[in-house]
Amino acid sequence: MYRVLVTDSLSQQGLDLLKSFKEIEVVYSPGMKPADLKVALKDADGIVIRSGTKLTADVLDGQTRLKVIARAGVGVDNVDLPTATRQGIIVSNTPDGNTISTAEHSIAMMMALCKCIGPASQTMREGKWDRKSFTGAQLAGKTVGVIGLGRIGIAVAKRCRGLEMTVLGYDPFLSEEKAAQLGIELYRDLDAMLVKCDILTVHTPLTEETKGMIGAKRLAALKKGVRIVNCARGGIVDEEALADAIESGHVGGAALDVFTKEPPPEGFRLTKLPQVLSTPHLAASTDEAQEQVALEAADIVANFLTKNEIRSAVNMVPISGKELEAARSYLDLAYRLGLLLAQLTKGESVKGARLQFKGDVATKPVKLIASAFTSGLLSAALDTNVSIVNADMNAADRGLPITTISSTEAGAFATLISVTAETDKGAKTIAGTTFGNDFLRLVRIDDFQLDSYLDGLMLIFWHKDVPGVIGAIGTAFGKHGVNISHMAVGRKSKTPGGGAVAILNLDNKPSEEALKEVAGHPDILGLQLVSLPVAGAPLPWLGL
Ligand SMILES: NC(=O)C1=CN([C@@H]2O[C@H](COP(=O)(O)OP(=O)(O)OC[C@H]3O[C@@H](n4cnc5c(N)ncnc54)[C@H](O)[C@@H]3O)[C@@H](O)[C@H]2O)C=CC1
Numbered sequence: 001m002y003r004v005l006v007t008d009s010l011s012q013q014g015l016d017l018l019k020s021f022k023e024i025e026v027v028y029s030p031g032m033k034p035a036d037l038k039v040a041l042k043d044a045d046g047i048v049i050r051s052g053t054k055l056t057a058d059v060l061d062g063q064t065r066l067k068v069i070a071r072a073g074v075g076v077d078n079v080d081l082p083t084a085t086r087q088g089i090i091v092s093n094t095p096d097g098n099t100i101s102t103a104e105h106s107i108a109m110m111m112a113l114c115k116c117i118g119p120a121s122q123t124m125r126e127g128k129w130d131r132k133s134f135t136g137a138q139l140a141g142k143t144v145g146v147i148g149l150g151r152i153g154i155a156v157a158k159r160c161r162g163l164e165m166t167v168l169g170y171d172p173f174l175s176e177e178k179a180a181q182l183g184i185e186l187y188r189d190l191d192a193m194l195v196k197c198d199i200l201t202v203h204t205p206l207t208e209e210t211k212g213m214i215g216a217k218r219l220a221a222l223k224k225g226v227r228i229v230n231c232a233r234g235g236i237v238d239e240e241a242l243a244d245a246i247e248s249g250h251v252g253g254a255a256l257d258v259f260t261k262e263p264p265p266e267g268f269r270l271t272k273l274p275q276v277l278s279t280p281h282l283a284a285s286t287d288e289a290q291e292q293v294a295l296e297a298a299d300i301v302a303n304f305l306t307k308n309e310i311r312s313a314v315n316m317v318p319i320s321g322k323e324l325e326a327a328r329s330y331l332d333l334a335y336r337l338g339l340l341l342a343q344l345t346k347g348e349s350v351k352g353a354r355l356q357f358k359g360d361v362a363t364k365p366v367k368l369i370a371s372a373f374t375s376g377l378l379s380a381a382l383d384t385n386v387s388i389v390n391a392d393m394n395a396a397d398r399g400l401p402i403t404t405i406s407s408t409e410a411g412a413f414a415t416l417i418s419v420t421a422e423t424d425k426g427a428k429t430i431a432g433t434t435f436g437n438d439f440l441r442l443v444r445i446d447d448f449q450l451d452s453y454l455d456g457l458m459l460i461f462w463h464k465d466v467p468g469v470i471g472a473i474g475t476a477f478g479k480h481g482v483n484i485s486h487m488a489v490g491r492k493s494k495t496p497g498g499g500a501v502a503i504l505n506l507d508n509k510p511s512e513e514a515l516k517e518v519a520g521h522p523d524i525l526g527l528q529l530v531s532l533p534v535a536g537a538p539l540p541w542l543g544l
């Protein structure tokens with residue numbers, strides 16, 4: 001039974017969907033305290049959150065059971081992504097569900113700010129009829145600058161165009177063509193855009209780059225009387241600098257849905273200012289948006305836990321259950337090649353690895369298959385649980401470059417994965433293929449071609465290609481009660497007499513004595529006993 005925590009308020013439809021999975025037990029506890037959260041996560045396989053739950057490094061550290069975090073919404077700035085990734089936890093969000101509601105909220109805030117709706121309504125509540133204190137601004141004909149032209153920024157820009165505004169935009173990742181199609185005048189230089197705006201609205205995520213992006217200097221460069229809207233994240237517009245600029249009269253007003261600290265601390269200046277219209281992070285709080293994000297988040301967690309499907313992940317390549325199934329044998333093959341290569345290079349210092357995908361495998365999600373290889377390569381060396389989620393990060397942390405080349409053109413095999421490790425002692429290459437869906441084969445060790453099973457206990461021995469070697473080993477193992485289930489021999493040249501390699505798949509582990517006897521054979525040049533999972537073993541390194 002999987003346990004899923006829900007620690008922020010979630011729409012009933014999402015909760016019902018989660019509960020409909022018989023494999024899932026739902027613990028609904030909105031507003032859980034951080035200290036309780038840390039404890040509760042120890043027994044949880046998944047968690048569904050909104051912006052209220054802070055999954056900090058401290059909370060996530062050491063959570064070995066947790067596998068998936070679903071954010072019912074967009075921003076994942078409340079999740080410590082490096083810690084989650086390092087621990088192999090998948091983090092997904094629901095990027096589309098609240099776009100329109102948030103864009104509408106931004107427009108509502110912009111309009112209300114320009115029409116003095118908040119303060120005027122307050123005077124009416126107080127029984128006054130004050131028509132002199134409130135003179136607003138018309139939106140039509142004004143210039144609005146939109147920073148961040150993603151889903152919400154574009155939806156805001158379209159609505160501003162509908163209001164007959166001139167729309168300027170700044171987003172390093174939007175093309176000129178797309179901006180032109182949308183009727184947005186695109187700027188590559190933010191400062192050049194800022195001086196033209198009557199209204200400025202921000203729609204970027206909160207990142208190292210966007211934090212404090214609109215600070216004192218940029219506020220001073222804006223037109224006098226400019227109005228500012230922030231329905232993205234607190235801190236993109238520096239709060240102290242904004243309060244100063246409003247008090248000085250340079251900025252005409254601001255409409256804010258989000259704050260650096262939520263709820264803002266006692267005595268917080270901005271929300272007290274009459275020129276500021278504020279809402280408590282409400283932009284996504286509509287019935288429609290909440291139903292959609294909750295259903296999507298429930299789906300993400302349930303499909304991941306019950307079907308391995310990775311959807312909308314922000315810390316790894318997304319993959320559907322169907323794609324995963326289609327790539328499963330290649331993921332398994334790559335993982336086993338990683339495990340084998342780690343054992344063959346034991347005692348050497350690995351400096352990096354190269355992967356080559358040829359034939360059918362190149363049509364599959366090779367990035368993920370490469371991560372499966374990396375998790376095999378690293379799993380013996382690290383005591384952390386290495387999976388396809390955190391393998392790349394673990395390799396990068398250790399300065400271990402893993403490069404890939406792919407070609408859909410098949411060579412001697414319909415599909416082939418070749419992997420080479422560069423070590424302080426040179427290079428070691430092995431290659432594998434699949435026969436059908438279930439049979440994984442090792443077909444190359446360095447220059448030796450062969451056809452060996454890639455599972456269980458394997459004794460690899462390098463020997464002189466002369467008669468009698470294989471028979472002698474068989475006899476020795478027979479004497480020591482070691483059963484051989486399969487054998488493969490390969491040699492470099494087509495003619496006998498050179499070097500050769502053999503791999504015996506064994507049913508039981510040979511004793512030291514048996515290995516010593518075999519190693520002592522005059523024609524055996526070297527041997528190594530390696531161990532791989534049995535054929536068809538579950539794939540825990542997927543992150544399950
Ligand atoms: N107040 C609320 O309830 C809600 C707030 N949000 C916030 O809105 C943000 C935007 O959401 P979406 O549009 O769905 O995300 P998105 O990922 O579609 O768009 C973000 C855009 O910001 C751009 N960007 C990133 N760094 C930038 C930079 N330094 N300068 C300029 N542009 C930059 C990106 O290129 C991207 O186009 C979210 O990250 C979240 O923080 C989202 C939903 C609800």
Ligand SMILES: O=C(O)C(=O)COP(=O)(O)O
Pocket residue numbers: 050051052072073074075076098281282284285
């Ligand atoms: O989706 C987002 O990024 C939001 O900010 C919405 O936050 P919420 O889910 O309403 O706490």
